[in-house]
Amino acid sequence: MTSGRRSVEEHEQHVAALLDPLRKKSPLRVPLAHALHRTLTEDVESPLDLPPFRNSQMDGYAVRAGDLASTPADLPVQGVLAAGDTVAALEPGHALKIMTGAPVPDGADAVVPVEDTRATTPDSDGAGSVTVERSVTPGTYVREAGTDVRKGDLLLPAGTVLAARHIAALAAVGLTSIPVRARPRVAIISTGSELVTAGSELGPGQIFNSNGPALAASASANGADVVTIDHCHDDPEEFVTMLEHAVGVADVVFTSGGVSKGDFEVVKDTLAPRGGQFVSVAMQPGGPQGTAVVDGVPILTFPGNPVSALVSFEVFARPALRAAAGYPPVVCESLPLTEELTSIPGRRQFLRGRLDEKGVTPFRGHGSHLVAGLAAADVLLDIPADTTSLEAGDLVKVRIL
Numbered sequence: 143m144t145s146g147r148r149s150v151e152e153h154e155q156h157v158a159a160l161l162d163p164l165r166k167k168s169p170l171r172v173p174l175a176h177a178l179h180r181t182l183t184e185d186v187e188s189p190l191d192l193p194p195f196r197n198s199q200m201d202g203y204a205v206r207a208g209d210l211a212s213t214p215a216d217l218p219v220q221g222v223l224a225a226g227d228t229v230a231a232l233e234p235g236h237a238l239k240i241m242t243g244a245p246v247p248d249g250a251d252a253v254v255p256v257e258d259t260r261a262t263t264p265d266s267d268g269a270g271s272v273t274v275e276r277s278v279t280p281g282t283y284v285r286e287a288g289t290d291v292r293k294g295d296l297l298l299p300a301g302t303v304l305a306a307r308h309i310a311a312l313a314a315v316g317l318t319s320i321p322v323r324a325r326p327r328v329a330i331i332s333t334g335s336e337l338v339t340a341g342s343e344l345g346p347g348q349i350f351n352s353n354g355p356a357l358a359a360s361a362s363a364n365g366a367d368v369v370t371i372d373h374c375h376d377d378p379e380e381f382v383t384m385l386e387h388a389v390g391v392a393d394v395v396f397t398s399g400g401v402s403k404g405d406f407e408v409v410k411d412t413l414a415p416r417g418g419q420f421v422s423v424a425m426q427p428g429g430p431q432g433t434a435v436v437d438g439v440p441i442l443t444f445p446g447n448p449v450s451a452l453v454s455f456e457v458f459a460r461p462a463l464r465a466a467a468g469y470p471p472v473v474c475e476s477l478p479l480t481e482e483l484t485s486i487p488g489r490r491q492f493l494r495g496r497l498d499e500k501g502v503t504p505f506r507g508h509g510s511h512l513v514a515g516l517a518a519a520d521v522l523l524d525i526p527a528d529t530t531s532l533e534a535g536d537l538v539k540v541r542i543l
């Protein structure tokens with residue numbers, strides 16, 4: 143089926159409904175090594191105390207604070223404790239040389255850093271005696287068991303998107319695997335006989351494929367697993383073969399190119415007879431949009447111009463992928479314009495721009511082929527369809543890229 147002009151909001155709703163099943167995939171357990179950027183589905187309670195035992199915060203001497211009532215004080219050194227050693231009790235009136243992370247022995251209640259001492263009989267074992275220059279209060283440089291987290295306490299809540307610091311906490315309590323949201327599996331097919339993969343020579347009339355790598359990067363950055371990236375010539379048979387493969391391995395397929403009004407619109411020509419919807423959405427860039435479902439797998443067909451393809455991803459695919467991955471929604475803000483702008487009536491414009499402390503500045507060039515210009519942008523200005531001009535200082539809705 144082919145139909146007429148749609149508003150951005152209508153197409154957003156249509157795509158959101160099509161991609162809704164992505165949110166309903168069953169959670170899975172993954173090893174910690176594969177957990178980065180995934181989302182926890184359950185609260186994680188600490189299975190042990192952290193620190194697991196009382197240990198030293200400094201390289202120095204474990205002492206009884208009471209033995210240092212007057213300083214300098216000479217104490218016989220009972221021995222040396224390295225991190226990983228087991229604890230011996232500290233005899234009254236003695237010091238035990240101790241390294242950072244080693245268990246503080248029973249009987250000791252403080253650690254004097256080595257800088258505040260003088261070993262009077264230095265030897266390589268640390269035996270002999272030590273002169274402590276300064277008195278300390280009980281607890282000084284002692285890390286008590288459970289002062290970071292207690293066994294059974296909440297370590298990380300469900301919904302946490304795991305960054306390196308979360309992996310550190312999970313590893314510290316000895317967890318090897320954790321329950322996470324399933325990531326949507328994405329297949330990407332770039333279409334166009336003019337396209338060449340970077341690494342090959344460009345022939346006459348050819349360009350490098352930028353949409354494939356860009357869409358793959360966009361999908362990964364928004365919580366998806368990119369399971370296949372293909373390039374298809376404007377050949378319907380080749381496209382059908384690639385599509386069949388893609389729907390066999392992915393939860394959603396993104397294509398680029400081949401949806402407009404030319405003679406070789408491989409995506410539209412293949413999918414429209416199979417129930418695909420090809421519409422003109424009232425936006426710029428990204429006007430020509432299509433959707434289809436093949437073997438139960440949703441296909442979003444983005445226009446081929448590089449800026450159009452990425453803006454289409456940003457507006458239609460990114461929110462759904464983030465919701466599926468359990469990521470927070472795309473950030474939109476209202477910010478002041480640094481200069482006036484004009485916009486085409488009847489179309490929602492997504493202008494590229496830059497943000498600084500003064501506000502947001504739109505770029506001058508609007509062409510959908512301006513991929514280097516897109517790279518210089520850090521925001522999209524979202525100008526409503528019924529807005530034709532704005533003044534410097536007016537607030538404008540901005541999507542942070």
Ligand SMILES: Nc1nc2c(c(=O)[nH]1)N[C@H]1C(S)=C(S)[C@@H](COP(=O)(O)OP(=O)(O)OC[C@H]3O[C@@H](n4cnc5c(N)ncnc54)[C@H](O)[C@@H]3O)O[C@H]1N2
Pocket residue numbers: 332333334336337349350351352353354398399400401402403404407427428429430444445446447448450510
């Ligand atoms: N008569 C009309 N012509 C066009 C219209 C229209 O309404 N009437 N719409 C224009 C708009 S807007 C867009 S956007 C494009 C969309 O066209 P397609 O989706 O069919 O894309 P292609 O024709 O295949 O490619 C367009 C353009 O982008 C380059 N391209 C394509 N794929 C890639 C890629 N993977 N990497 C880098 N560049 C790519 C391609 O070479 C073309 O220059 O149609 C307009 N035409």
Ligand code: MOO
Pocket residue numbers: 425426427428429430445447449450451510
């Ligand atoms: O929609 Mo096209 O994306 O304006 O260049």
